[in-house]
Amino acid sequence: MEKIRILIAEDHKLIRETWTFILNNDSRFSVVASCSDSGEAVEIAAVRKPEVVLMDINMMPLNGFEATAKLATVSPESKVIGLSFYSEMLFVKKMFSAGAKGYITKNSSREEMYEAILAVHAGGLFVCEEIRAQGFDITLPPVNEPANAFSLTNKEIQISQCIRQGLRSKEIADKLNISIKTVEAHRHNILRKLQVKNSISLVSLMNSKNGYVKYSF
Amino acid sequence: MEKIRILIAEDHKLIRETWTFILNNDSRFSVVASCSDSGEAVEIAAVRKPEVVLMDINMMPLNGFEATAKLATVSPESKVIGLSFYSEMLFVKKMFSAGAKGYITKNSSREEMYEAILAVHAGGLFVCEEIRAQGFDITLPPVNEPANAFSLTNKEIQISQCIRQGLRSKEIADKLNISIKTVEAHRHNILRKLQVKNSISLVSLMNSKNGYVKYSF
DNA sequence: GAGAATATAAGTGTAATCACCTAGTAAATA
């Protein structure tokens, strides 16, 4: 029996190393590579062609979405499993839209991670118990959410994540290599779309689970 | 050689289970219990008297601080190692003030976690490479921060709650019937005490799960 | 009573946010 070849993309070294350890410790799995960045994961996947990719999207969900979509083109045989701390539906839906075959949260059990890997490797789809409990039905076709005034663009999502981290416009501009005026334009549009009066309210909205799901994307 | 008896307090099941697995997989360690809540960790420690406690303080730092302090009274023989995603000095200092013997971040390596457990079990102190790189010197005696450097007064708590709601200084002043300059003075003191750079970071800190108001920081 | 902590609030100045405007390019869509 061939071992399932796995790539791990997870930004926290300790988590990455422990997962690598326990998966390599299991005769069914073999971690062929690991990295801390989702973009790097795409490059590695293009060369190593792992059968399963564990993609953490916690800190930079947008990068995770993009990377998943890119990965599907450079290595369509690799099945991506999304991993995050939260079970926000929009993240789950976005990941499946991007081509992911599975999604588990960090409240899943260790056995569920094994199950997920085996399921997607066998050509199936998998979501963890926590997300199923929230009514996510993997058998239903992806719903086309209507675009409305409350939906943010990818750039706006990315910038709102930066705002949430306490970054200033100047710092965001440097980080994303765009003009501070562009950042300010996006900020203004974000506040307008979500109908909040300032960045503090935006962060409060993002941090309130229901609010984030309901309004952010 | 007796195995080192370990208690794990970590709110994410997947992380908790993987750590339990790899530690139990090592002949030097034995995980005697694990829990998802720092308060529960105190109760367990009082009975099981673990030699080392891995205390995740990521999502609920304040609970983690209090639990560490309580743990030192109900089970002084247990050495606490703080664990978090971030290497914020405030958290590190707070944890050592509360009686922790070690601190590692989730950017540490797996070996560093082992080292930390062995070090505190042997009666020493330990901080991970990432925190040492930021200039934290464990050999120095604990700096006596000005008495209430980390504790907010009632007024400051009241005002920080208003900030959280997205209220501006002017609005807070009107609501509390005080001068806007007084509000600004309080805001400045709040940011200084909690060592955050702006109100957004303050709100993020407050919104980290149970918030801080309950525990008056 | 002396000292410390708290709450109050003024001044001064710098930096950041926010509102509103215009406007070009590129990509997707009708």
Add this chain to the structure above:
DNA sequence: TATTTACTAGGTGATTACACTTATATTCTC
């Protein structure tokens, strides 16, 4: 092809936040 949307980025001006200083009255504690 024409239109829309997203992303870019400049200008202007008002408002707000933040840093730092000084100062007074009160309250609590040593």
